[in-house]
Amino acid sequence: MTITIAHLTRRFGETEVLRGIDLSVEKGELVALLGPSGSGKTTLLKIIAGLDWPDAGVLEVNGEDWLQKKAQDRRIGFVFQNYALFPHMTVRDNIAFGLTVRPRDTRPAPAAIAGKVTELLQFLQIPQLADRFPAELSGGQRQRVALGRAMAIAPELLLLDEPFGALDAQVRRDLRRWLREVLQQAGSTTIFVTHDQEEAFELADRVVVMGAGRIEQVGRPEEIHDHPATPFVARFLGMTVELPVTLHAGRAGAPGLDTASLPRVAMADGPAMLFLRPTDITPVPDPQGRFTVADVTSTGALLRLRLKDDLTSAEPEIEIARRLAPPLRAGARIHLRPEAGRLFPATAGIPPAVAPAIKALKESSL
Amino acid sequence: MSHLDVAPGALAPRESRTVPRLLIGLALVMTALFVVVPLVYIFHRAFAAGWGVFVRNILEPGTLHAIWLTALVALITVPLNIGFGVAAAWALSRFEFRGRKTLLTLIEIPFSISPIIAGICYLLLYGRTGLLGPWLNEMDIKILFAVPGIVLVTMFVTSPFVVREVLPLMQAQGSEQEQAAVTLGASGWQIFRRVTLPNIRWALLYGAVLCSARAVGEFGGVSVVSGSIRGQTLTLPLQIELLFNDLNTVGAFAAASVLTLLALVVLVLKTVMEARR
Numbered sequence: 001m002t003i004t005i006a007h008l009t010r011r012f013g014e015t016e017v018l019r020g021i022d023l024s025v026e027k028g029e030l031v032a033l034l035g036p037s038g039s040g041k042t043t044l045l046k047i048i049a050g051l052d053w054p055d056a057g058v059l060e061v062n063g064e065d066w067l068q069k070k071a072q073d074r075r076i077g078f079v080f081q082n083y084a085l086f087p088h089m090t091v092r093d094n095i096a097f098g099l100t101v102r103p104r105d106t107r108p109a110p111a112a113i114a115g116k117v118t119e120l121l122q123f124l125q126i127p128q129l130a131d132r133f134p135a136e137l138s139g140g141q142r143q144r145v146a147l148g149r150a151m152a153i154a155p156e157l158l159l160l161d162e163p164f165g166a167l168d169a170q171v172r173r174d175l176r177r178w179l180r181e182v183l184q185q186a187g188s189t190t191i192f193v194t195h196d197q198e199e200a201f202e203l204a205d206r207v208v209v210m211g212a213g214r215i216e217q218v219g220r221p222e223e224i225h226d227h228p229a230t231p232f233v234a235r236f237l238g239m240t241v242e243l244p245v246t247l248h249a250g251r252a253g254a255p256g257l258d259t260a261s262l263p264r265v266a267m268a269d270g271p272a273m274l275f276l277r278p279t280d281i282t283p284v285p286d287p288q289g290r291f292t293v294a295d296v297t298s299t300g301a302l303l304r305l306r307l308k309d310d311l312t313s314a315e316p317e318i319e320i321a322r323r324l325a326p327p328l329r330a331g332a333r334i335h336l337r338p339e340a341g342r343l344f345p346a347t348a349g350i351p352p353a354v355a356p357a358i359k360a361l362k363e364s365s366l
Numbered sequence: 367m368s369h370l371d372v373a374p375g376a377l378a379p380r381e382s383r384t385v386p387r388l389l390i391g392l393a394l395v396m397t398a399l400f401v402v403v404p405l406v407y408i409f410h411r412a413f414a415a416g417w418g419v420f421v422r423n424i425l426e427p428g429t430l431h432a433i434w435l436t437a438l439v440a441l442i443t444v445p446l447n448i449g450f451g452v453a454a455a456w457a458l459s460r461f462e463f464r465g466r467k468t469l470l471t472l473i474e475i476p477f478s479i480s481p482i483i484a485g486i487c488y489l490l491l492y493g494r495t496g497l498l499g500p501w502l503n504e505m506d507i508k509i510l511f512a513v514p515g516i517v518l519v520t521m522f523v524t525s526p527f528v529v530r531e532v533l534p535l536m537q538a539q540g541s542e543q544e545q546a547a548v549t550l551g552a553s554g555w556q557i558f559r560r561v562t563l564p565n566i567r568w569a570l571l572y573g574a575v576l577c578s579a580r581a582v583g584e585f586g587g588v589s590v591v592s593g594s595i596r597g598q599t600l601t602l603p604l605q606i607e608l609l610f611n612d613l614n615t616v617g618a619f620a621a622a623s624v625l626t627l628l629a630l631v632v633l634v635l636k637t638v639m640e641a642r643r
Contacts, residue, residue: 051545071548078549084542088564098550101560153550 001027001156001189008057017043019213032204033193039210041193049078077150081162083142085134091145092130098153120148140171160192209233231344234275241276241316256290258337271346278319282337289335411619423620432605440581443520451528459536484522485590511593519587524577531573572639579632
């Protein structure tokens with residue numbers, strides 16, 4: 001099952017939810033669609049499922065045009081964020097549903113269906129729940145049933161919408177590990193949507209980062225973490241400290257910054273933005289330094305310093321292991337030594353304020 | 367709220383019970399006076415002259431025909447309204463289309479319009495000098511002063527009941543279960559029968575019960591289009607009025623007791639269903 005998506009666009013009224021998506025997924029891959037609310041990731045998943053339709057673009061699976069195919073005929077397994085279990089059926093009947101609605105000539109015999117359901121209940125480690133109703137299950141148990149229902153029709157493609165979104169933190173972690181094993185054993189191609197990068201990185205072979213209807217970056221988790229392709233990805237993956245610098249012969253420089261440990265980059269000379277992780281910066285006491293320590297707080301293992309940038313009057317926050325920190329008090333002047341960072345052209349990137357605006361748009365349209 | 371559910375400890379100060387008792391007593395007296403006494407009185411008057419007279423009055427051909435006609439009208443209108451109600455609720459809750467808001471408003475109209483206006487509208491539309499009158503006359507189709515007219519007006523009056531019960535439920539449930547069924551390969555009919563219908567069955571039955579109650583009891587609209595032909599177009603409420611005007615009090619009360627009994631059955635059904643919903 002190879003999926004090819006090209007130039008896919010989707011708009012709801014005035015809002016462009018998908019603005020030209022190009023993506024291919026290989027057989028057996030486990031792919032995460034990662035992005036903030038409003039990035040279009042769920043819409044993309046629903047289009048692949050046949051629950052929504054694009055305005056333009058291509059969706060091919062094994063060379064077959066899936067936009068000509070109804071959802072019923074695609075034979076995919078879809079797990080909804082809130083599971084959408086049938087409340088009036090027992091767990092057993094929920095799981096059997098996809099088999100019992102087959103046309104008579106392809107429908108397995110009742111005994112075969114019962115056997116398949118029992119097998120799935122064992123596989124998902126919930127045989128004791130067979131005769132319960134969804135209302136009698138916990139969130140984690142419902143999720144297993146929803147997965148079982150989707151897997152009963154032996155789908156080649158499994159689609160999961162925020163699979164852990166409705167669970168609390170502890171259950172989330174346990175189920176994540178469990179799901180990874182289940183999916184590996186089942187061997188189906190899987191695409192899941194999440195806004196939680198930890199989830200995406202831990203589960204997926206490949207992560208697709210989406211922002212405002214576009215794919216920002218596709219790659220293995222560590223690739224994305226170490227080399228964010230755009231300012232959007234860098235910001236989405238965690239706190240950033242953003243400093244304007246000037247590039248000269250591939251080296252970034254700015255007053256009050258010791259950039260000796262940063263590698264040279266192949267970028268044109270001129271202004272640029274340096275993106276740093278708060279933990280990748282060493283503060284160095286310096287009476288002539290550009291930054292003033294505004295305050296110091298301890299999280300236990302880390303010291304968090306709020307700085308005041310005398311040049312731009314920004315207030316970046318940096319973190320440093322408490323053991324390694326030089327003695328610093330509020331009011332001390334320092335300069336910064338970035339240990340690792342990413343440079344982007346000064347004009348690139350969406351300002352952080354845009355993401356909430358898009359979210360608000362989506363919510364108001366509902 | 368929650369602290370009221372807990373029985374107060376023995377040392378809690380006692381509140382005066384006078385005012386609550388007074389209010390409860392007042393409510394009970396009013397209910398008895400306005401609801402219970404008239405209802406009991408109907409049965410009392412119906413049986414005043416004894417069982418024999420009661421049965422004879424019920425078996426009087428005019429009354430018997432009225433009972434039959436009322437049942438027939440209900441048997442036609444209720445299933446039609448169930449079909450219409452589910453279809454409308456499905457369309458309104460699952461699809462966005464032009465005119466959706468208008469349809470939502472139109473569905474409520476029979477509730478806000480006096481039934482007699484519905485009757486007059488049908489009179490003006492299908493009457494001999496009405497819009498469709500000459501054509502209907504030519505085709506020899508009789509709608510007014512006949513069963514079709516009574517059915518039409520009853521349908522108009524009772525049409526909102528099923529939608530009103532089913533629509534909020536379908537909106538609250540959303541369409542995810544149906545989408546799940548779609549991805550599992552179910553056809554439209556299978557989705558309706560195995561996912562949608564079981565989810566709305568109690569609301570649907572409840573709506574149907576309310577609809578039946580109204581269909582059986584409708585007076586104003588029906589009286590305009592029925593033409594009050596004895597033994598032909600009199601439903602039970604019309605028959606009661608007729609008997610009353612004929613000064614046949616025992617007959618009127620006998621017929622009324624049948625209608626009341628129907629209403630009480632509906633009330634019991636309704637209570638049972640409210641508990642199940």
